[in-house]
Each structure stands twice: as C-alpha cells, then as structure tokens.
Amino acid sequence: xxxxxxxxxxxxxxxxxxxxxxxxxxxxxxxxxxxxxxxxxxxxxxxxxxxxxxxxxxxxxxxxxxxxxxxxxxxxxxxxxxxxxxxxxxxxxxxxxxxxxxxxxxxxxxxxxxxxxxxxxxxxxxxxxxxxxxxxxxxxxxxxxxxxxxxxxxxxxxxxxxxxxxxxxxxxxxxxxxxxxxxxxxxxxxxxx
Amino acid sequence: xxxxxxxxxxxxxxxxxxxxxxxxxxxxxxxxxxxxxxxxxxxxxxxxxxxxxxxxxxxxxxxxxxxxxxxxxxxxxxxxxxxxxxxxxxxxxxxxxxxxxxxxxxxxxxxxxxxxxxxxxxxxxxxxxxxxxxxxxxxxxxxxxxxxxxxxxxxxxxxxxxxxxxxxxxxxxxxxxxxxxxxxxxxxxxxxxxxxxxxxxxxxxxxxxxxxxxxxxxxxxxxxxxxxxxxxxxxxxxxxxxxxxxxxxxxxxxxxxxxxxxxxxxxxxxxxxxxxxxxxxxxxxxxxxxxxxxxxxxxxxxxxxxxxxxxxxxxxxxxxxxxxxxxxxxxxxxxxxxxxxx
Amino acid sequence: xxxxxxxxxxxxxxxxxxxxxxxxxxxxxxxxxxxxxxxxxxxxxxxxxxxxxxxxxxxxxxxxxxxxxxxxxxxxxxxxxxxxxxxxxxxxxxxxxxxxxxxxxxxxxxxxxxxxxxxxxxxxxxxxxxxxxxxxxxxxxxxxxxxxxxxxxxxxxxxxxxxxxxxxxxxxxxxxxxxxxxxxxxxxxxxxxxxxxxxxxxxxxxxxxxxxxxxxxxxxxxxxxxxxxxxxxxxxxxxxxxxxxxxxxxxxxxxxxxxxxxxxxxxxxxxxxxxxxxxxxxxxxxxxxxxxxxxxxxxxxxxxxxxxxxxxxxxxxxxxxxxxxxxxxxxxxxxxxxxxxxxxxxxxxxxxxxxxxxxxxxxxxxxxxxxxxxxxxxxxxxxxxxxxxxxxxxxxxxxxxxxxxxxxxxxxxxxxx
Numbered sequence: 001x002x003x004x005x006x007x008x009x010x011x012x013x014x015x016x017x018x019x020x021x022x023x024x025x026x027x028x029x030x031x032x033x034x035x036x037x038x039x040x041x042x043x044x045x046x047x048x049x050x051x052x053x054x055x056x057x058x059x060x061x062x063x064x065x066x067x068x069x070x071x072x073x074x075x076x077x078x079x080x081x082x083x084x085x086x087x088x089x090x091x092x093x094x095x096x097x098x099x100x101x102x103x104x105x106x107x108x109x110x111x112x113x114x115x116x117x118x119x120x121x122x123x124x125x126x127x128x129x130x131x132x133x134x135x136x137x138x139x140x141x142x143x144x145x146x147x148x149x150x151x152x153x154x155x156x157x158x159x160x161x162x163x164x165x166x167x168x169x170x171x172x173x174x175x176x177x178x179x180x181x182x183x184x185x186x187x188x189x190x191x192x193x
Numbered sequence: 194x195x196x197x198x199x200x201x202x203x204x205x206x207x208x209x210x211x212x213x214x215x216x217x218x219x220x221x222x223x224x225x226x227x228x229x230x231x232x233x234x235x236x237x238x239x240x241x242x243x244x245x246x247x248x249x250x251x252x253x254x255x256x257x258x259x260x261x262x263x264x265x266x267x268x269x270x271x272x273x274x275x276x277x278x279x280x281x282x283x284x285x286x287x288x289x290x291x292x293x294x295x296x297x298x299x300x301x302x303x304x305x306x307x308x309x310x311x312x313x314x315x316x317x318x319x320x321x322x323x324x325x326x327x328x329x330x331x332x333x334x335x336x337x338x339x340x341x342x343x344x345x346x347x348x349x350x351x352x353x354x355x356x357x358x359x360x361x362x363x364x365x366x367x368x369x370x371x372x373x374x375x376x377x378x379x380x381x382x383x384x385x386x387x388x389x390x391x392x393x394x395x396x397x398x399x400x401x402x403x404x405x406x407x408x409x410x411x412x413x414x415x416x417x418x419x420x421x422x423x424x425x426x427x428x429x430x431x432x433x434x435x436x437x438x439x440x441x442x443x444x445x446x447x448x449x450x451x452x453x454x455x456x457x458x459x460x461x462x463x464x465x466x467x468x469x470x471x472x473x474x475x476x477x478x479x480x481x482x483x484x485x486x487x488x489x490x491x492x493x494x495x496x497x498x499x500x501x502x503x504x505x506x507x508x509x510x511x512x513x514x515x516x517x518x519x520x521x522x523x524x525x526x527x528x529x530x531x532x533x534x535x
Numbered sequence: 536x537x538x539x540x541x542x543x544x545x546x547x548x549x550x551x552x553x554x555x556x557x558x559x560x561x562x563x564x565x566x567x568x569x570x571x572x573x574x575x576x577x578x579x580x581x582x583x584x585x586x587x588x589x590x591x592x593x594x595x596x597x598x599x600x601x602x603x604x605x606x607x608x609x610x611x612x613x614x615x616x617x618x619x620x621x622x623x624x625x626x627x628x629x630x631x632x633x634x635x636x637x638x639x640x641x642x643x644x645x646x647x648x649x650x651x652x653x654x655x656x657x658x659x660x661x662x663x664x665x666x667x668x669x670x671x672x673x674x675x676x677x678x679x680x681x682x683x684x685x686x687x688x689x690x691x692x693x694x695x696x697x698x699x700x701x702x703x704x705x706x707x708x709x710x711x712x713x714x715x716x717x718x719x720x721x722x723x724x725x726x727x728x729x730x731x732x733x734x735x736x737x738x739x740x741x742x743x744x745x746x747x748x749x750x751x752x753x754x755x756x757x758x759x760x761x762x763x764x765x766x767x768x769x770x771x772x773x774x775x776x777x778x779x780x781x782x783x784x785x786x787x788x789x790x791x792x793x794x795x796x797x798x799x800x801x802x803x804x805x806x807x808x809x810x811x812x813x814x815x816x817x818x819x820x821x822x823x824x825x826x827x828x829x830x831x832x833x834x835x836x837x838x839x840x841x842x843x844x845x846x847x848x849x850x851x852x853x854x855x856x857x858x859x860x861x862x863x864x865x866x867x868x869x870x871x872x873x874x875x876x877x878x879x880x881x882x883x884x885x886x887x888x889x890x891x892x893x894x895x896x897x898x899x900x901x902x903x904x905x906x907x908x909x910x911x912x913x914x915x916x917x918x919x920x921x922x923x924x925x926x927x928x929x930x931x932x933x934x935x936x937x938x939x940x941x942x943x944x945x946x947x948x949x950x951x952x
Binding site for chain 3 (some may be wrong): 279335
Binding site for chain 3 (some may be wrong): 018019022023026027031032033034036037058059060061062063065
C-alpha cells in the first residue's frame with residue numbers, strides 16, 4: 001500500500017487533489033481510497049487530505065498516520081503544522097514553492113532521507129501561467145507522478161479531465177505536464193549529484 | 194328574470210335565513226346530502242365552536258372539490274374528540290401525525306398528489322391556535338413560504354383547551370387561563386403580547402388569507418370556496434368560541450362569536466396577494482363589554498371589584514381594529530351583501 | 536458499473552435509481568452531498584417524477600415524508616446528528632404509523648460540545664423508535680443497503696434507516712458499483728401501500744389509542760421487526776442473486792470459526808478492525824470479527840451463534856450510555872446469555888477521534904493478557920481529564936470544561952489524525 005498525505009489551505013483544492021489521485025490510480029486498475037480530514041475549515045485554514053493506493057482492496061479507515069509521500073500545497077504551513085508526522089526516512093516530500101528544498105530551513109531534519117525523494121516544484125506558478133489562478137493541486141499531481149513513479153502522467157491527465165471539463169481541464173493538464181517535466185529534470189539532477 | 198334584493202335580517206338573529214335563498218345559494222350545511230365530513234358521535238363538549246367550524250369548513254371544502262379532499266390534522270381537541278379509538282367521526286380521508294407538524298405533513302400529501310398527477314385532489318391542514326400560532330408556526334411559515342398547495346385552517350379558541358385552558362400566543366389580553374390567572378394587579382393575560390397570524394400569513398405573500406367566525410355560515414363557506422379557487426398556500430383563520438375555556442354558555446357559542454365580530458375585537462376580512470380586499474362590516478356595533486361579559490374568563494373585569502380601566506383598554510383595541518379595517522364604513526371594499534336591514 | 540466516486544454521490548445515484556417520489560432536504564453535515572446530488576438530479580429531470588422539497592427544518596423533512604408516504608408516495612430523506620434529534624418526534628411517529636420511509640443517517644456525534652465528526656450517538660438515540668436500523672461497513676454496502684431498505688420497508692410497512700459513517704464513508708472516494716437502473720427496477724417493485732389516504736375510500740390514520748389497545752399496537756410493531764429478522768437474510772440472498780455480490784444480512788463474520796477473541800462493531804470501523812485482527816493472527820492470537828449489519832431488529836440468535844465458541848468478546852462502540860456504559864454491549868450480553876463469556880466494552884472514535892489499527896492492536900493484546908477492563912475508552916487522555924478535575928476541585932467557578940480542555944491542548948490544527 002502506498003499512502004499519500006496532502007497538506008494545504010482551504011480553497012487550494014487539497015481534497016480534490018487526493019480525489020484525483022485516487023481516480024488516476026483507479027484508472028490504472030488499482031484500488032484507491034481518498035478522503036479529507038473532515039474539518040469545517042473555511043478558506044485559508046490548514047487542511048489535510050489523504051489517498052491510499054494498493055493492489056488489494058483497502059479496508060482500513062484510519063487517517064494516514066505513516067505516509068509514504070507528502071504533498072505540501074502551501075509552503076507557509078511548514079513551520080506551523082506538524083507536517084512530517086509519521087513520515088519514514090524512505091518517504092517522499094513534494095513542496096509547492098519557488099525555493100529549492102535546501103532553502104526551506106529544515107536544518108538536519110531530513111539528513112537521513114533519500115535526497116532524490118525531496119523536491120520542490122513551483123506549482124502555483126505553473127497554475128497561474130496556465131489557468132491564471134493560483135490553484136496548484138493538478139500541477140502537483142504531475143510533479144508527484146515524476147517524483148514517485150507511483151502513477152503515470154497519463155492517468156493523472158485522465159483524472160484531471162474527469163474532474164474539470166473542457167478548457168479548464170486542458171489547462172490543468174498543461175500545468176500538470178509542466179510540473180511533471182520540471183520534477184523529472186530536478187529528480188534527474190539529484191540522482192546524478 | 195326579475196331579481197329582488199335579498200333582505201338578510203328578517204330572522205331577527207342577524208343570521209342569514211337559508212329559506213330566503215334560491216336553492217343554489219343556500220349553505221352547504223342546509224343540504225341534506227352534504228358530506229358531513231365531521232360526523233355526529235364525536236366527543237366534543239356541548240356548544241363546541243371548533244366542532245362546528247371544522248364541519249362547516251370541511252363540508253364547504255368537500256363541495257368545492259367535489260369530494261376530492263384529504264385533511265391533515267394537528268394534535269389538539271379536534272383530533273382527540275374526533276378519533277377515540279376505534280371510532281372516527283371523519284368521513285374524509287384524514288391523517289393525524291403530531292402537534293407541530295400538520296402544515297409539513299400537508300405539504301407531503303400535496304407533493305405526493307402532485308407527483309402522482311392527482312392534483313384534482315386537494316389538501317386541507319387544520320389545527321387549533323396552539324398548533325398554528327405557537328408550536329406549529331415554524332412548519333406553517335415554511336409551507337407558506339414555499340407556497341405549497343395547501344389550505345391551512347386555524348380554529349382559534351384562543352388558548353390550549355385540550356390540555357386544560359392554558360395561555361397560547363393567541364390568547365387575548367386580560368383573559369383568564371390556567372397559566373394567566375385572574376389575580377394580581379394585572380389579572381389575566383398581559384397586554385401587548387400575541388401574534389396576529391392572519392397578518393403574518395399575508396406577509397408571506399400567499400394568494401389568499403381570510404378570517405371568519407362560526408357565527409356567519411354563509412361568509413365562512415364562501416371563504417372556503419374562494420380559497421379553493423387558488424392553487425398554492427392559503428390561510429383561513431376561524432374564531433371558534435370554547436364554552437369550557439371561555440366560560441360561556443354552550444348555547445351562546447354563536448352569539449359570542451357574533452359579538453366578537455360586531456364589537457370589532459375580531460375583524461372579519463379577506464386578503465388576496467397580501468392586500469385586504471374585503472371586510473365584513475359591523476351592522477350593529479356593540480361595546481366590547483357585551484362580548485366580554487358573556488364569558489367567565491373575563492369575570493374579574495366586572496362586578497363589584499371590576500376593572501373598567503381594563504375594559505377600556507380592550508375597547509381601545511376594538512376601536513383600533515374598526516378604524517384599521519374600516520369596519521364601520523358604509524361601503525366597505527368589495528362587499529356585495531351590504532343591504533340595509535328592515 | 537464500478538467507478539471511483541464519493542460515497543455520498545454513489546448513495547444519491549442509488550437512491551435515485553430506487554425512484555423515490557418525494558425527497559425532502561434540510562442541510563446538515565455530513566449528509567449534504569447526498570441531498571445536493573439528488574436535488575440536482577430532480578432539477579435536471581434525470582429523476583422524474585419526483586418532488587424535491589427544501590424544507591425549513593429536519594422536523595419538517597420527516598413530517599413531509601410522513602404526509603407523502605401516507606398518500607402512497609415512495610419517500611426518502613437524509614439527516615445526521617442534531618438533525619435527527621430535531622426530528623425525533625416525527626421519527627417515532629413515522630414508525631408508529633407504519634410508514635415505509637427510507638432515511639440515510641450520516642452518523643455524526645451529538646453536542647454539546649458541538650462536533651461535526653463521526654460517531655454513533657445519533658443512531659443510538661433513536662434505537663427504540665421502531666425504525667429498522669441497518670449499518671453499512673463500506674460505501675458499497677451503503678449503496679446496496681439502500682436498495683434493500685426500500686424493498687424491506689415497503690414489504691413490512693416500516694421505516695428503515697441506513698446508517699453510514701459521516702465523513703469516513705460519506706466523503707470517501709473509492710471504487711463503488713452503482714447498480715444499473717434496469718437491475719434496480721427488476722429487484723425493487725413499485726410501492727404498493729398497505730394504508731393510503733384516498734378520497735374515494737376515506738380512512739382515518741393516526742387515531743388516538745388508549746390503554747385498551749396501545750400495548751397491542753406496539754406489540755404489532757415488535758412483531759413486524761421480528762418479521763424483518765426473517766426477511767433481511769432472505770433479501771440479502773436475493774440481492775446476491777441479482778447483483779452478484781454479498782451485501783446486507785443480519786451480520787458478517789470474519790475469521791470467527793476458531794477465534795478465542797471476537798471483536799464486535801458497527802459500521803466502517805470494521806475495516807480497520809479486520810486489519811488489526813489479521814495482524815494479531817500473524818502474531819499467533821486467534822482473533823475474529825463480527826460486524827452487526829442489522830442493529831434493529833437485533834439478531835439475538837445469529838449473534839449468539841456467531842459468538843458461541845469465543846472466550847471473550849470485545850465490543851468496540853462509537854457511542855455509550857452516559858452513566859452506564861456500552862449500548863451495543865448490553866444487547867450482545869442479552870443475546871449471549873453466557874456467564875462464562877467475558878464481554879468488554881471499548882468506547883472509541885467519539886466525535887471523530889481516529890480509531891487506529893495501532894490502538895486496536897494494543898487493546899487486543901491487553902484483552903488476550905487479561906488486562907482489559909470491562910469498560911474502557913480507547914486512547915483517552917487521562918492527563919487532560921485529571922487537570923480539569925483538579926480545576927473543578929480547586930475553584931467553584933472553573934468555567935466550561937470543553938473550553939478549558941481545548942486551552943490545555945493548545946492548537947489543534949497542528950495535529951494529524
């Protein structure tokens with residue numbers, strides 16, 4: 001089972017992101033479960049959502065306590081929320097920011113982690129470029145596909161198109177593709193380094 | 194065909210004698226083949242105004258709909274005295290659910306009829322004043338606001354009679370009830386409280402609102418018939434004296450109801466689309482004292498330790514009604530039957 | 536067709552395929568997505584004929600359903616938590632009148648303190664109302680139970696409540712098969728009422744019944760629930776034949792044949808419990824699971840037989856009777872009648888507190904080693920409680936407990952789970 005936890009703020013499409021990832025996994029013939037952290041949070045409040053992917057039916061209903069990957073949609077959360085709770089040193093982290101991962105001020109926290117599993121990606125910029133709005137969720141899924149290899153970009157694209165019809169869907173796909181390319185290159189650099 | 198104006202006051206009681214009318218203009222109640230929606234054998238008290246009002250109203254509704262009627266009843270006297278298990282006095286399809294929800298249940302009946310394409314079957318919801326102005330008001334307001342196809346009738350006897358005469362939001366000032374006893378400096382119910390439900394109904398913008406009393410059968414039946422010409426939410430507020438709760442003689446029920454109208458304390462009017470369109474004018478204005486003194490719930494206002502000051506305050510309310518609704522005007526709006534008495 | 540969709544969406548589509556004729560809606564989390572979706576289907580004409588009525592309260596929602604059902608229409612509504620309590624008088628009334636209304640209960644805690652998250656306090660508050668109460672373990676089962684619920688309700692002329700865990704199921708997106716319209720039509724015949732308001736054959740419904748007959752009328756309701764005990768497994772069997780999967784029934788047993796310890800629960804937590812049971816089995820402990828699907832009527836015989844070989848039973852409950860203890864546990868004890876069987880009540884998941892496999896396993900280890908008390912509260916923070924008790928001892932005006940405890944906890948947003 002591969003478990004993903006999404007952190008962001010109300011209004012950033014955190015719940016939709018988990019849902020789209022689960023749909024993408026489903027289209028690849030896998031079992032998937034997505035659910036929000038069920039708050040009554042208003043726009044701007046910290047929000048969490050979850051997605052599990054497995055080759056077997058998923059029975060558990062507990063929140064994702066030990067994620068294999070974290071997608072941080074809002075970089076301002078990193079020193080406010082206990083984002084990394086339960087994350088093992090084999091885990092993946094994808095942060096939405098223009099900064100590089102090493103510039104985020106984590107100090108020694110990630111020293112035991114695989115460096116090529118820790119990435120940042122300017123998803124908001126990709127979204128603004130394509131959609132004119134700071135909605136980074138679809139783009140981050142493209143980045144996630146490149147970072148983890150748990151899902152194909154094609155499946156992500158199809159899930160995005162299933163959620164957003166017409167031009168909005170295509171622009172989100174474009175943002176996801178841009179983020180996928182960005183993350184692939186970044187990961188390649190880290191692997192070579 | 195020659196016509197002769199009908200003189201309404203030949204019977205001496207101010208009632209309209211059926212024998213003076215052509216057959217088609219006689220009341221539903223005068224028809225031996227009327228539906229008898231609320232049949233004999235029920236357990237209401239002698240002189241019960243509510244039993245009278247319910248039979249008048251539902252028989253008129255039955256005639257207006259050709260018998261295609263479903264009635265929904267709130268908990269209360271009417272429900273209790275009409276259906277002591279295993280008997281029922283209802284000869285209409287009749288449903289009782291709860292005290293507070295009759296308007297909503299009626300909405301459900303109307304919705305089911307609509308979905309089944311049976312809109313020729315009409316729905317009447319009915320409750321006492323407690324079930325209408327107090328505990329049922331939320332559901333009633335919702336039904337009005339959605340403009341559901343229901344005629345809702347309030348049989349107003351101005352207190353919770355079923356439970357032993359406790360004050361309701363329709364209890365008038367100074368009236369003694371079991372929870373507003375006739376003691377202290379301000380005996381009976383206090384002034385300045387209570388809901389004017391017909392006005393509240395009008396404020397919802399529903400098509401038709403009317404008031405009536407059991408003293409004027411023709412008027413009551415005409416209003417039910419008029420109400421049935423509309424589809425959507427409609428409201429009829431009928432004053433029904435309660436001998437038990439009002440402390441009036443059972444054989445005075447009609448007289449007390451008439452005095453309520455003739456004193457101006459209970460204005461009888463019709464409103465369409467939120468505007469008053471007709472009032473029943475007062476022919477023989479009576480002081481409120483004539484009305485109040487027949488009822489022991491006002492006994493503390495009269496006699497040796499009487500309170501003429503309070504009677505005066507009640508008279509002021511009646512006077513206000515008379516001027517607000519124009520109840521003494523010679524030609525009130527839209528009233529056709531304004532013949533002078535002999 | 537199997538699709539990856541939200542539980543609420545799947546239930547809404549399924550209810551629509553059951554062709555309800557009157558649907559009432561009053562919004563309350565976490566039920567909203569269901570009625571929103573049905574409302575859209577009615578407005579677009581996809582679900583027709585159907586009257587969708589936005590009412591002014593849950594009390595009205597159930598009341599409108601009562602009127603519609605008594606007039607021969609298939610009626611549906613959904614609610615949760617405070618909404619269920621607000622309509623409770625009409626809930627009892629619908630059962631007393633024997634009207635086959637189907638209602639989804641998106642289980643949620645009851646305040647105060649106000650809490651929008653999942654537990655089973657709402658369902659337990661109406662367990663004696665005369666409604667049939669079916670609990671769904673998964674969203675697939677929630678979907679399937681709704682189809683069976685209409686069939687069961689109308690056959691017996693009793694209302695049925697399908698309980699599904701708020702948020703945990705209603706807001707979860709997973710692979711769910713929403714049956715085709717033709718299959719639902721083949722399974723569920725049109726509603727043929729046992730009693731109906733009809734001007735051509737007028738009857739009185741809702742008469743006052745005194746001491747001379749009230750007990751008999753109530754006993755008849757009980758008999759009809761007992762009839763439901765017979766019909767529920769039969770319907771589940773017919774459902775399997777028609778739809779090719781198992782859903783519903785009185786209860787589900789999981790690895791109980793040789794189990795020394797059996798965990799009993801209602802609803803979606805059974806999934807996590809099964810994972811925990813498998814993990815304990817891998818450690819050599821013989822753990823099984825029984826999920827109760829039909830909570831009312833309560834399947835005494837089936838429960839007794841399912842638990843007959845166990846040494847201990849752990850009832851995990853998302854609700855409890857304050858000042859007493861477990862609710863479901865009491866029913867289990869009644870059903871088993873076995874003095875040698877130890878029954879533990881573990882209250883868990885109140886107000887949305889996550890029930891984790893880790894905590895469940897710890898509790899099971901305690902149970903196996905004889906360390907589990909008869910009544911425990913899973914993951915209870917005793918320190919917080921001691922602090923508040925101290926405050927209450929120290930000063931008369933100690934203030935509202937809920938707010939004091941929140942202050943002790945500090946910021947909640949930073950916590951996961």
